[in-house]
Amino acid sequence: MLDRADGQNFTGNVRLVHAVGMHARPAVKLTKLAKKFQAQISVRVAGAPEWINAKSVAKIMAMRAAHGSTIEIKASGSDAEAAVAALVDLVASDFPDGAG
Amino acid sequence: MQGGAAGSAYRGRTASIGFAHGPLVRVDAGAGGERVAGTLVEEALALRKAIDLASGQIADLAASAGGEAAQILEFQVALLEDEDLIEQIFASIGEGRPADVAWRSTLDEQIAEYNSAADEYLQARSSDLADLRDRVVHILRGDAGEPLKIPSGGVVCADDLPPSRFLEIDWSGGGGLALLHGSPTSHVAMLARARGIPMVVQLGAIPHAGATALLDGEGATLELDPSAEQVRIFEKRRESHRKSRASARAILRRPTASWRGEHIKLLINIQRVDDLEHADAQYADGIGLMRTEFLLAGHSELPDEETQFQAYDAVLRWAGQRPVTIRTFDAGGDKPVPGFTFDGEPNPFLGVRGLRLCLARPEIFTVQLRALARAAVRGNLKVMFPMVTQADELEAGRKLFADIVQRLQADSIAAMLPELGIMVEVPAAALAVSSFKASFFSIGSNDLAQYVLACDRSNGALAPLMDPLHPAVLELIARTAEHGRRAGVSVSLCGDMAGDPRCLPALLNCGLRELSVNASALAQIKQTIDRLSSGGGVG
Numbered sequence: 001m002l003d004r005a006d007g008q009n010f011t012g013n014v015r016l017v018h019a020v021g022m023h024a025r026p027a028v029k030l031t032k033l034a035k036k037f038q039a040q041i042s043v044r045v046a047g048a049p050e051w052i053n054a055k056s057v058a059k060i061m062a063m064r065a066a067h068g069s070t071i072e073i074k075a076s077g078s079d080a081e082a083a084v085a086a087l088v089d090l091v092a093s094d095f096p097d098g099a100g
Numbered sequence: 101m102q103g104g105a106a107g108s109a110y111r112g113r114t115a116s117i118g119f120a121h122g123p124l125v126r127v128d129a130g131a132g133g134e135r136v137a138g139t140l141v142e143e144a145l146a147l148r149k150a151i152d153l154a155s156g157q158i159a160d161l162a163a164s165a166g167g168e169a170a171q172i173l174e175f176q177v178a179l180l181e182d183e184d185l186i187e188q189i190f191a192s193i194g195e196g197r198p199a200d201v202a203w204r205s206t207l208d209e210q211i212a213e214y215n216s217a218a219d220e221y222l223q224a225r226s227s228d229l230a231d232l233r234d235r236v237v238h239i240l241r242g243d244a245g246e247p248l249k250i251p252s253g254g255v256v257c258a259d260d261l262p263p264s265r266f267l268e269i270d271w272s273g274g275g276g277l278a279l280l281h282g283s284p285t286s287h288v289a290m291l292a293r294a295r296g297i298p299m300v301v302q303l304g305a306i307p308h309a310g311a312t313a314l315l316d317g318e319g320a321t322l323e324l325d326p327s328a329e330q331v332r333i334f335e336k337r338r339e340s341h342r343k344s345r346a347s348a349r350a351i352l353r354r355p356t357a358s359w360r361g362e363h364i365k366l367l368i369n370i371q372r373v374d375d376l377e378h379a380d381a382q383y384a385d386g387i388g389l390m391r392t393e394f395l396l397a398g399h400s401e402l403p404d405e406e407t408q409f410q411a412y413d414a415v416l417r418w419a420g421q422r423p424v425t426i427r428t429f430d431a432g433g434d435k436p437v438p439g440f441t442f443d444g445e446p447n448p449f450l451g452v453r454g455l456r457l458c459l460a461r462p463e464i465f466t467v468q469l470r471a472l473a474r475a476a477v478r479g480n481l482k483v484m485f486p487m488v489t490q491a492d493e494l495e496a497g498r499k500l501f502a503d504i505v506q507r508l509q510a511d512s513i514a515a516m517l518p519e520l521g522i523m524v525e526v527p528a529a530a531l532a533v534s535s536f537k538a539s540f541f542s543i544g545s546n547d548l549a550q551y552v553l554a555c556d557r558s559n560g561a562l563a564p565l566m567d568p569l570h571p572a573v574l575e576l577i578a579r580t581a582e583h584g585r586r587a588g589v590s591v592s593l594c595g596d597m598a599g600d601p602r603c604l605p606a607l608l609n610c611g612l613r614e615l616s617v618n619a620s621a622l623a624q625i626k627q628t629i630d631r632l633s634s635g636g637g638v639g
Binding site: 018019023024025026027028031032035053055056057058059061062064094095097 | 178
């Protein structure tokens, strides 16, 4: 869901329902989708100290987000709102084929 | 031995029989020469070029390999497009490191991190990273711009080999495969057996030194820098293997095999239409298993009806009057297909695979059934469903199929409902075999054994337990054969057991009279039946 809008910054959070967590296929899909947007997009497992570049597959994998964890997403830039909405939707719908 | 250069011998496990005598070719990162570093700018350019080249190579491979290999490769491409990762390496070059050193150390850090993960899945991904690391290092050293050319008869030695790498090697000049780890039940082993490439796995540690290798796929041995005496003995074994193959080929030309006065039908398994080009294929009594998953590989879209019809029709034309059993898509389990199978099942072998998946994806299944219904009028076609648990599933498939035939006929398109059978690979199906109204049964012994024995067949650590001759497995095979005999319905077996001479006496004693094997095993199996029939051993 989309949390709040602050100028051109948007944030959202979504529960990771993917059975095995953020593994290779979901990570590839998430970064591919993120790269379609101009906005700077960061993600983290809720409460983690560091934000991670959503366009870096290596970092997304290293995040080791487990099944059932909540992913926070924030974006800034002209298409930030659409970016957050698209990524929330991708994770919430369990990375359907053809997406990303 | 002379000169202190006594050849050393290593023993592993057989994955594919045959012999190779030739140069030892290491394909892991240890191989290749040193490279001379240039200026900062030259190094940065060299890395950029190597990354672009690697990207192109991997994309090409993904297109031709398909399936699981394509997914592994997609992750590698994503890593190459990861600007954060790549920038870090360019920064390291900026600090004066040569391109290959910078690349390798960054990838090694990632690999170490994956290896230290508690998560088994992440640990397994480290081999994908190693694959990528080595590919780019080879390109930087200028020794891997082209697919690896194995000198004639060369013995390829690696820790393990992903299927993608196997497919990349040009095996047209022969050769063999010696793996330090690996498993006889891996995908690479299946590829090697299908191509007739000798392969030995689990050889343990082997020194990097060694120029000449003798690989004996039967005895599961690798000899390095052999003495003249070792070579002489090896060549003798190879010659006797060749002779026994030649006499097996002669047996092939005789009409049907028989055992205790009963005809044994020998059919072949094919993975794709090209497999019919094998010289021995013509001697088969038909096709016992045509897999159709190849149609799902290497395309961005699932194959349309016409593409599928052409493939089925080509096989039926080749077979003439002989029966052709085509298995509907058996995706899922260890064969994920993007756009078809479900992602992220925690236990895919017990998940939505085979017929379960096809019934859950009628829009995809319908296209295949339409193509099969049209092909059915062109020859002696039988269609079987994989991974069936309940009689209701067969009936649901039958209903879908019958409706499709009716619709085609209503549109004046030539079509008919072929004979319908099932794979017997779920223990429940074997135990309740009489509940299925199938026209024939085909025992998939690989999956049946893995489910009965509760052993993942790709897990090398379980190899000693993964015994297809376990009495529980044989009991289920015998029950299925007995049901077929009483009901007057044919029962065949199309798993690896059928192509293993050691399993033959047990299979015949279970009452099986139809076996389906890879074309490369046909001669040996026919010869073994001949020997057993005349009171000899398995040979």
